[in-house]
Amino acid sequence: GPDYLDPQILEQASGQPVTQLDLxxxxxxxxxxxxxxxxxxxxxxxxxxxxxxxxxxxxSADLAATFNIPIALVIDVKGMAQTAAAVALGLASFRxxxxxxxxxxxxxxxxxxxxxxxDALAGRMPLLANLARDPKVSLPExxxxxxxxxxxREELEHRFNLGKAWLGEQxxxxxxxxxxxxxxxxAAPQKLxxxxxxxxxxxxxxxxxxSANTRLLEAMGAKLSxxxxxxxxxxxDVD
Numbered sequence: 001g002p003d004y005l006d007p008q009i010l011e012q013a014s015g016q017p018v019t020q021l022d023l024x025x026x027x028x029x030x031x032x033x034x035x036x037x038x039x040x041x042x043x044x045x046x047x048x049x050x051x052x053x054x055x056x057x058x059x060s061a062d063l064a065a066t067f068n069i070p071i072a073l074v075i076d077v078k079g080m081a082q083t084a085a086a087v088a089l090g091l092a093s094f095r096x097x098x099x100x101x102x103x104x105x106x107x108x109x110x111x112x113x114x115x116x117x118x119d120a121l122a123g124r125m126p127l128l129a130n131l132a133r134d135p136k137v138s139l140p141e142x143x144x145x146x147x148x149x150x151x152x153r154e155e156l157e158h159r160f161n162l163g164k165a166w167l168g169e170q171x172x173x174x175x176x177x178x179x180x181x182x183x184x185x186x187a188a189p190q191k192l193x194x195x196x197x198x199x200x201x202x203x204x205x206x207x208x209x210x211s212a213n214t215r216l217l218e219a220m221g222a223k224l225s226x227x228x229x230x231x232x233x234x235x236x237d238v239d
Contacts, residue, residue: 003050004208008149009139010048013160019212021047023058026212028066032184035067039181053091061098070101070176072128077117078107085120092125101176102128109133129172137163148207194221199238203228 002025007018019038021031038045047069049060064071073091077084084105092100103125108114114130121127131137137159149156167173198217202209206229214224225236 002210004210005148006048009156012149012153012156014046016042017211020210021063023063023066029184029186031063032067032182033186035181036183044175054094061095064099065095065097067181068099068179070099070179072102072104072172073100074104074106076107077105077113078109078133081113081116082120084117085122085125088121088125099176100125102126102171104128104172105130107131107133126171126174128174129167129170131163132166134162134166137166150207151204189216189220191221193217196221197223197225197236197238199225199227199236201229202226203230205230 002020002022007020010018019034020026021034023031035045047060047063049063049071050056051060053059053061053071053073061071063069073088075084075088080087084103088100088103103117103121105114105117105127108117108130109132111130114127117130118127139156139159200209200214218224225238227236
């Protein structure tokens with residue numbers, strides 16, 4: 001879905017570009033094209049769902065169903081054990097057009113806590129990982145507000161490395177079966193902006209920019225000229 005801040009965090013974590021996928025805003029053809037392009041460059045494509053898996057129209061489950069993407073459930077299991085398994089299995093049986101490849105138990109207190117959940121799953125769904133309650137790894141709520149990734153880059157990197165070491169060799173690394181993404185012919189946009197130079201403000205204060213928008217402007221023939229309202233004394237020569 002539309003979001004400026006999460007992609008910044010995901011780009012730093014992965015070291016790769018992040019693209020928004022939204023069936024309502026962009027359509028299935030656009031999303032199919034983006035998956036196909038990404039598959040030319042990367043062996044692993046990770047999609048972060050928005051809200052709950054079935055929330056919204058279209059939902060994260062709708063996106064998964066459209067492109068046959070297996071879903072890893074992330075559930076906050078604080079304060080429950082066997083109930084977490086019941087919730088996970090209930091979600092997995094809610095629709096028959098989506099595949100759930102396992103459960104990630106977040107805020108899991110101890111190994112005993114994780115074992116109780118795994119026993120309750122009884123082989124009907126894998127427990128991919130259990131993420132402990134650890135403030136050293138968790139992202140403070142302010143990171144989802146107006147604090148951007150580049151403002152806390154070193155702090156984020158430290159937390160990423162702690163989480164990576166802590167996950168170790170848990171089953172989350174056992175990837176599901178490969179998914180095939182087909183090509184999608186999308187007509188190139190008309191060069192309606194050929195010969196036009198567009199100025200875009202970009203610095204620490206002006207950074208909420210969708211890369212999909214700037215790529216489209218360039219595909220339409222525009223030349224983009226970035227400037228900083230914070231640091232530059234004059235506007236660039238633009239149309």
